[in-house]
Amino acid sequence: MIDFHNVTAFQQQTRVLDGFSLHIGAGEKVAILGPNGAGKSTLLKLITRELYPLDREGSHLKLFGSQNVNLWDLRSRLGFVSQDLQDDYTPHTPALDVVTSGFFGAIGAHGHLQASDAQRDQARALLASVEMAGHESTMFQRLSTGQKRRLLLARALVHQPRALILDEPANGLDMGASLGMLNLLRRFCGPEHAMIITTHHLDEIIPEIERVVLLAKGQIVADGPKAEVLTSARLSELYQIDLRVSEQDGWYRCWHA
Template identity: 50%
Template sequence: MSTLLEINKVSAFQGAQQVFSNLDLKIEQGEKIAILGPNGAGKSTLLKLLNREIYPVVEEGSFVKINGSETVKVDELRQEIGFVSHDLQASYNVVSSALEVVVSGFVGAIGLLYQHYPLEDDHYQQAQQRLESLGLAHLAERKFHHLSTGQQRRVLLARAMIHQPKTLVLDEPTAGLDVSAAFALLDQLSALCAEGRGIVLCTHHVEEIIPDIERVILLREGKILADGPKREVLSEALLSELYSVPLTLSEHSGYYQLRRAE
């Protein structure tokens, strides 16, 4: 199995705020991983290291390798990894249609307005097929900002799948969704996992961890609190430490739920 992401002794900042110091982490291709932690733990910063939105501090012996390379090109990265995040969702302008959002994934753009991209009819046909595969074909011509939050998130999932990537990376995938939309999205993620894709799911909600997830990383204040098989890491003791509150954990049909301990 080849390595998707290797982080070695990395320090990283978001603006003036240091998020990581001497961070080590390795994720293999095809792994199904959840990165769990409270707000401010460093989850989004970790994803920005992966998608090359930010870079680590240059230090001796420190590196971030993606697919074994420290110098992977962003356009090549788009072929291998599909990203879905709230930041991406908020970036689309009010005139983009759902179909245009998906098509824009071919060129890594945020919409197609006022730009001349080398797109052909085949690109639009593939985008339409991707919408159809997620049950969204009827929304193709609807303006993105007229869709519900759940529909927007699923359109972004279609965009992430446009290159048939080996790995999907999702940041708080059900944030802002109602119960029905959240479960619909999680079901679609499970179906994509069943096709053999890797998944990296960042969340602060244990309820988002689909049964397909095999490994869980607990991240707190920029440090890895625990990393290992899901059933070992998702314990009441570790989760209580992670969130700094006494918690009880229950599991049903592969899904987990947290409650405050009495």
């Protein structure tokens, strides 16, 4: 599904990834974990084509087997939720229009982009699925942070994508909203659906996540099954602090030793 090979990428004048390689197959559930500045957001921007890698010999970034991906086709295959999208969203957009805007890859409602009756019905069903029924007319700016995040999840699901990509999905949420969001994500973890979560919090890694990739300074320092990667030794080295890790019922937590 996603194939980085020897990829180099810049954010403005900063080289964030250099000779980076990563393969994620169809249907995989992967968490990408690392401290701030590790390259997590850059990685996602490369996947969603907000950012393009340096064009050089012996390097490629393939999505669904191709280096040349039509953006409209990509939007129908990948659903994306991020803090940046939430921050950029047009504040006076009613909740139902936030969801239908996903059909057009738009941010906000625009007069020339009119959803059909079938699309609006689908959007209402998605609002219900993320526990937002009854908020159709509520303006985006009047929703809580947790409600906004759930609304963007519904928007990401309009095309029934093959993969969900979530950049720190519980960032900024209180405990109740965080648990609610994570439980919603668990509903969309069928065997045919891939999920990629970037985070620096172990408690955002839902039990259905099977593989964890650790990033530091734009490089992969560990990649493998969750139980093998999420260890006290590896995370202590990653965050340069003495940590202890425990697991219960598929959920992981850590604390300062």
